[in-house]
Amino acid sequence: MEQNDRILSVQDLHVKFDLRGRVLHAIRGVDLELYRGEVLAIVGESGSGKSVFTKSFMGLLDANGSITGGTMDYYPTPGGEPVRLSCLKGEKDWLRIRGREIAMVMQDPMTSLNPLKTIGEQIMEAVCLHQGLKGAAAREKTLEYLRDVGIRDPEQRFRQYPHEFSGGMRQRVVIAIALACSPRILICDEPTTALDVTIQAQILQLLKEMRQKYHLTIVMITHDLGVVANIADRVAVMYAGDIVEIGTADEIYYDPRHPYTWALLSSMPQMGVKGQDLFNILGTPPNLFAEIRGDAFAPRNPQALKIDFVKRPPYFSVTPTHKAKTWLLDPRAPQVEPPAAVKLLRKEASVHDRTR
Amino acid sequence: MTGPAEKEVLLEVKDLNITYGTGRRAYDAVQQANFVIYKGETFGLVGESGSGKTTIGRAILRILPTSGGEILYKGQKINGRISRALDKQLTKEIQMIFQDPQSSLNERAKVSYIVGEGLQNVRPDLSPAQREEKVRQALLDVGLLPEFASRFPHEFSGGQRQRIGIARALIVEPEFIVADEPISALDMSIRAQVLNLLRHLQKERGITYLFIAHDLSVMRYISDRIAVIHRGRILELADAEELVTHPLHPYTRSLLSAIPMPDPRRERQKTLLVYDPAIHDYSVETPQWRQLRPRHWVLCSGSEAAQWLNQEERS
Secondary structure, rough: HHHEEEEEEEEEEEEEEEOOEEEEEEEEEEEEOOOOOOOEEEEOOOOOOOHHHHHHHHHOOOOEEEEEEEEEEEEEOOOOOEEHHHHHOOHHHHHHEEEEEEEEEEOOOOOOOOOOOOHHHHHOOOHHHOOOOOOHHHHHHHHHHHHHOOOOOHHHHHHHOOOOOOOHHHHHHHHHHHHHHOOOOEEEEEOOOOOHHHHHHHHHHHHHHHHHHOOOOOEEOOOOOOOOOOOOOOEEEEEEEEEEHHHHHHHHHHHHHHHHHHHHOOOOOOOOOOOOOOOOOOOOOOOOOOOOOOOOOOOOOOOOHHHHHHHOOOOOOEEOOEEEOOHHHHOOOOOOOOOOOHHHHHHHHHHOOOOO | OOOOOOOOOOEEEEEEEEEOOOHHHEEEEEEEEEEEEEEEEEEEEEEOOOOOOOHHHHOOOOOOOOOOEEEEEEEEEEEOOHHHHHHHHHHHHEEEOOOOOOOOEEOOOOOOOOHHHHHHOOOOOOOOHHHHHHHHHHHHHHHOHHHHHHOOHHHHHHHHHHHHHHHHHHHHOOOEEEEOOOEEEEEEEEHHHHHHHHHHHHHOOEEEEEEEOOOOHHHHHOOOOEEEEEEEEEEEEEEEHHHOOOOOHHHHHHHHOOOOOHHHHHHHHOOOOOOHHHHEEEEEEOOOOEEOOOEEEEOOOOOHHHHHHHHHHHH
């Protein structure tokens, strides 16, 4: 991937929240390059900062939160002049970015729609505002979006209210609203967590189709590594306000290097063997009010090295696209075997290779 | 695994119907449900939202009235009117774990009260000191510290709150627990902790679970047998591995195809099966509950049975 292909570039980003005089360091120096047209999944448990990180792209941080360091550049056109998002201050500046350039699909379709307005009005609002269409043209465009997201009888559905839709259909409407802004980047914050497994698979399928049709760059936020294997080109694993490992989907699932990624993969029920304990991550995520020394995951990692408690690991490159922040990748580190579930996945990858 | 003849039946559901509302507004949430739960096993009930899985769980706890059929617990009928003594016994022996740990704990009560409340009803003979000791033990059993008894729910994380919910169910020493989506609202890493805890408790105390969920991947891991429910009807029932490896009903096949696997190459090639209830033509022949493979029952017509078995053999 070339430099020109990037659409968003984040360098050493720090976000802090002021909570009654105490400072919470939510994002602790994150670097990220987002490339045009890709699907990047950001995976982490609650409190890892994955939502805060993506909200900062849209200037949606709560009033007590602010970017305290680092830069965030948005490239509207390939190779063009960037917009420095981290310097935008007022609502006026943000309104040119929010929706129009970067749009968001929230987790819960129950709360992200207005119960007092029809579905049609809510989508048309975005069409009028962001595409400058009016009247019949706007209506026609709205119906097209409804058709796109797989809603049957759009003319009739146009006049209905959110309560007349099922959860999966509502999420489709939310996606239609986001598309109606004609954004370049679509951020999906746990878009399928509140849905049934079958509906979840359909929504992921829909997102894949929409990405093709509208040339979207998608950022998927999730706590479930299983869900994004289907859709992600690259995966970033977040822990305690930092991206601890990032690579292509194949690299992260078949050749993970960070102990936290190992732990996440092995604790999935899909990997469990009946009658045996599931792997579980001991302890709790670190307190982000306090200064973290060394590797944030070390206290929960039974195989942590001594240096993990002293010095924060830098990124070590595994391949040009795959890097992880763990001292295990240092040439001087001892060999530590990944857990059984991780080896099992690696074996499956080689089976795929042979059948090809 | 032992044969069905040697196992003791704990709960039996016979031709169960549950209807919401009356007259023209009546809605049949559950129709003709039949299954048995053996002592000491984990019985999984899988279905999407609105399928009636929670309704069945609630009917067993006698929160909801039934409109037809019978629920037998240890051979005694427990739906409809029952004696006071039986009511008391059931309250002690059947408990529930709820889905959402954020909304199932009383925010204004201390943990000691939340966990110990059931004892006041079931064991009024205990002195406050004895009750306190029981609460202490229940908290230890679920891996929490006894000191937590004097705190309020908001001081705990999601996983800890779910443990409090489990401690509350355990303290009356139940024999049967209805766990309604106990891990859906939890983070990935905490899910593993709660599943492990439930499994250990079963091993130590021989508790029987009715485990309700929408996710077959979790079910495969935790359940001994699985029933699949769709729109109020149970469509398929079999041992967990049998159901996952030899699914017969198209709905079960579609559920299985939707399970997300942490395996990108397989995921990219997978085809989603979408279940369309219109494929069944039951105008000629009404579907029946048939055993098509060993210990594997499906709701289907005769022609469907032949067709599905054929399809299964080929795949």
